[in-house]
Amino acid sequence: MSSSKKSRIVKFKTSDDKTFEVEEAVAVQFETIKSMIDYVCANDCTIPLPNVNAKTLAMVVEWCKKHADERDQLMEVDVDEAPGAVLYDLLVAATYLRVEDLIHRVSQRVSKMVIEIGKLPEEEDVRKTINIKSDFPPQVEEELRKLRRTLGPLSDVLVLFVSSGLLE
Amino acid sequence: MDQSDWASLPEDLLDLILSRLVTLSDYVRFSTVCMPWHTFALEKYDGERHRKLSTHQPPLLFLPHTRGSKEKETTIFITSIHNLSKTYELESFTPIGNQRWRGSSHGWLISVDVNFVITLSNPFCSKLKGGDDRIIRLPPVPHTNCYHIVKVILSANPTMTPDDYTVMIMFNMYGKLSCIRAGDKKWTYINKCHDVDDVIYSKGLFYALDGTCSVSTCDISEHYPKLNKVSPRLSPNLSPYEELQEIKNYIVESAGGDLLQLLRFMDFTIVLDDKMKRITRVETKGFKAFKLLFLNGESEWVETKNLGDGSLFVGDNTSTYVSASNFLGCHPNSIYFTEYCPPHICFAHSYDMGIYNLGDGSFLQRDCVSKFLSSPVSTSPPIWIQPTFQGKI
Numbered sequence: 001m002s003s004s005k006k007s008r009i010v011k012f013k014t015s016d017d018k019t020f021e022v023e024e025a026v027a028v029q030f031e032t033i034k035s036m037i038d039y040v041c042a043n044d045c046t047i048p049l050p051n052v053n054a055k056t057l058a059m060v061v062e063w064c065k066k067h068a069d070e071r072d073q074l075m076e077v078d079v080d081e082a083p084g085a086v087l088y089d090l091l092v093a094a095t096y097l098r099v100e101d102l103i104h105r106v107s108q109r110v111s112k113m114v115i116e117i118g119k120l121p122e123e124e125d126v127r128k129t130i131n132i133k134s135d136f137p138p139q140v141e142e143e144l145r146k147l148r149r150t151l152g153p154l155s156d157v158l159v160l161f162v163s164s165g166l167l168e
Numbered sequence: 169m170d171q172s173d174w175a176s177l178p179e180d181l182l183d184l185i186l187s188r189l190v191t192l193s194d195y196v197r198f199s200t201v202c203m204p205w206h207t208f209a210l211e212k213y214d215g216e217r218h219r220k221l222s223t224h225q226p227p228l229l230f231l232p233h234t235r236g237s238k239e240k241e242t243t244i245f246i247t248s249i250h251n252l253s254k255t256y257e258l259e260s261f262t263p264i265g266n267q268r269w270r271g272s273s274h275g276w277l278i279s280v281d282v283n284f285v286i287t288l289s290n291p292f293c294s295k296l297k298g299g300d301d302r303i304i305r306l307p308p309v310p311h312t313n314c315y316h317i318v319k320v321i322l323s324a325n326p327t328m329t330p331d332d333y334t335v336m337i338m339f340n341m342y343g344k345l346s347c348i349r350a351g352d353k354k355w356t357y358i359n360k361c362h363d364v365d366d367v368i369y370s371k372g373l374f375y376a377l378d379g380t381c382s383v384s385t386c387d388i389s390e391h392y393p394k395l396n397k398v399s400p401r402l403s404p405n406l407s408p409y410e411e412l413q414e415i416k417n418y419i420v421e422s423a424g425g426d427l428l429q430l431l432r433f434m435d436f437t438i439v440l441d442d443k444m445k446r447i448t449r450v451e452t453k454g455f456k457a458f459k460l461l462f463l464n465g466e467s468e469w470v471e472t473k474n475l476g477d478g479s480l481f482v483g484d485n486t487s488t489y490v491s492a493s494n495f496l497g498c499h500p501n502s503i504y505f506t507e508y509c510p511p512h513i514c515f516a517h518s519y520d521m522g523i524y525n526l527g528d529g530s531f532l533q534r535d536c537v538s539k540f541l542s543s544p545v546s547t548s549p550p551i552w553i554q555p556t557f558q559g560k561i
Contacts, residue, residue, distance in 0.1 A: 134202050
C-alpha cells in the first residue's frame, strides 16, 4: 500500500459537544456513515452525532477496534460493570451508527438481564441494574413479587398464573 | 443524571430483545418488566412467534380433582415438569352436567357433556375479560356419546387465528374421524377411514396413524376430505412378551419435521384395593420409537433409540414434541406419558404416568401418580397441556 493511501481520519461531534477523531478503518464499520466518508474527508467536515455522547462513542470505537474473537471478552467485562444506563446508551448509539454486531451483542445481553428479572425473588435489584421502573399498579406488582417468592425457579408455572388473569 | 429510559425503548430495539428470548417463560418474564413492555409483548405474540416459543416450552400437567369435602366442586391443579410432586391450585368451579375431560390441544382443554356437545376451554385466558374468548362450544356430534369421543385435535390455537382453525375428532371404537371448521354448523365425516389411533396436524394437513401402523394424510380443504396413505405399514419385531401386551400407537412430528411413531406397551394386572375389592391396574411397560425415513424415493420405518434433544408428551393431549435443551429440568430423549382407564373397564379409575427414557429403558417419577391422585379423588386423567401467553394485566 502506498503511503499516500494511509488511513484517513473521520471527525465526529458528540451530543456533549466533544470532537472525536476516528480512524477510517473503524468509521467504515458504522454503516450509517460508511457511504459519506469520502465526501467528509475530502471536505474536512465534522459529522454531528446528536444521539451519542463522548463516553459511549469511545466505547463503540473501542469495540470496533477489537477483532471479532476479542469482542466477547470485552463485552463480558464491560457489561458486568456497565450499569443499565451505559448499556442503554450503547444500544441507542449502536443502532444510530448501525454497528450490527454490537446491536446484537447488547440486545442479547439485555435479554439475559430481563430473564433474570423473573428468576430472582428480589427482582428490583435487576431492574435497578438496567435502570427500569415498574409501572404496574401496586397490587399487580405485589402479586408478581409474591408469586416469584413462592415459586422461585418454577417460572413456567408463573407463566400460567400471569396469563390466567390472576393479576387483574 | 439518568437519561436512559428503557420503558420507552424504540420498538425495533425492543423487538430485537424479544427475538432473543427462547422459551415462553422468558417471554412472560419480559412482559412483567413494565407496562409498555407488557403491551408490546402481547402485540408481538403472533402465530409464528407462538410456534417458535412452543417448541421450547414443555407442557404443564393439568389435574382436575374433586375433593371429598366439596363433592360437587372440581379444582384444577397444575404442576410443572420441574417438580412433578408439587402442585399449584389454579381455580375451582362446579362442572355443568356430566362433563368429561377429553384431553387438550394447543393450550385448550376439551370436555364433552352428556348432550354430546364438545366444549373447548382455555385455562390460560383471563376469566375476568368477559368469558367469550375463553370458551368455544361446538355443535353436537351426531350418533355418539361422551365415552365414544376418544381424542380431539386442533389444527391451530383459536386464540391466534379465531377464523381459521379446524377441530378433528377421533370417535367410536372403530376409530372414525370427523371434523369441523371455525364457524361451520355441521361436522364433516372423513371418508375411507377406520381404526385411527392418533392424529396430529402439520403444515396444512392432518396426519392419521391407523391400527396397521401406517400414516395417512387428510386435506380438509377438499370438498369430501378423505385419507391418503403416505407411509408403509410398520411391522415391528416384537418379543413374545411384547406380543401379549396391549399396544397403543402415537404419532409425533419432531422439531426437524420428521414423522415419529411410538408404540406403547401396557399391561393390565388385577390387584386388590384398600377394601379388598378386585380392580385392574394399567401399567406402561415401555415404548418403541420409529422414524419415517425416505431412501431412494421409498419410505421406511426405522427403529430409533435416540431422539436426541427431543422430549415427547403423549396421553390424551395432542402428541407433542419439545426440544429439551433450553428448558431446565426437561429430560431429553424421553417420553412423558399419562394414561387413564375408566371404571367400566378397570372397575375403578386407573391411572398411570411417568417419564420413560428411550435410551436405557428406565422410568422416572413413577410414583408421582399416587401422590397426585390418591387424595383428593380425581375422576379425570392427568392431562398434558401446552401453555400459551395471553397475559392481560
